[in-house]
Amino acid sequence: MNFYHIGVIGPHRGKQQKAGYYSLLIATLLITINTISVINMNPNQLVSTFILIASICWLTVLAKIIFDFRMLGAFVAPLSMIILLAQFLFVAPHGPANSEGPSALMYAHIITSVLGEAFAIIACVLAVFYLMQQRALKNKNLDRLQAAQVPISKLTTALMATLWIGFILLTSGLIMGAVYSQFFMIGDRESLMGKIIWAFAVWVWYLATLVGKNLMNLPAKKLAWMTIAGFGLLALGLFGTTNWSSLVG
Known part of the structure; x- marks a missing residue:
């Protein structure tokens, strides 16, 4: 949908x-x-x-x-x-489950989430390259433009592709994580609330980025900056390796 x-x-x-x-x-x-x-x-x-x-x-x-x-x-x-x-x-x-859920679901959640983060990182790199080339084009820096191996139009296409693939993977990981935490998680879900809020915020940001591009025809430069900001939000949570629940609760 x-x-x-x-x-x-x-x-x-x-x-x-x-x-x-x-x-x-x-x-x-x-x-x-x-x-x-x-x-x-x-x-x-x-x-x-x-x-x-x-x-x-x-x-x-x-x-x-x-x-x-x-x-x-x-x-x-x-x-x-x-x-x-x-x-x-x-x-x-949420009530603690009587038995631990299927490990395959948890592994799938982890794998898709990590792959989604990987594509988000690549998208950030592409966004930086795009901004560098866009600045060189604006300043008519011919040496930098000639040294660039990828045209700026292809960078835009690659940026959109990596954003979409990363968003699909992050969405899949978030859905599987939500299902696991709701029905199969043993223990208190509140202990992970910091990480849950962070993951949801990251997903909403990338959703806003793609909606802005597809519905509001967001300029490529703003798209690049929003992509970099999304990477910053990912880095803020140390790419899911830390938990901010102590700050939330």
């Missing part, structure tokens, strides 16, 4: 919008099925959240069918993701 806004601006806009719409439709059907199952299970803390998400998703689909209003889904998809993750990470009551 979160890929709906990819096709708002791009050379293959029509095909991307169609793929994004069908992805949103499939996600809406799945969230509706999940909402029905949640109601049957009657966990009161989750019912309202799933009903809210299902409702706004169906309203978005109807707006596309009736009024051909395409932009709404580009905002609804990431907003629904934020609500759902916030519910699992911060709001939904």
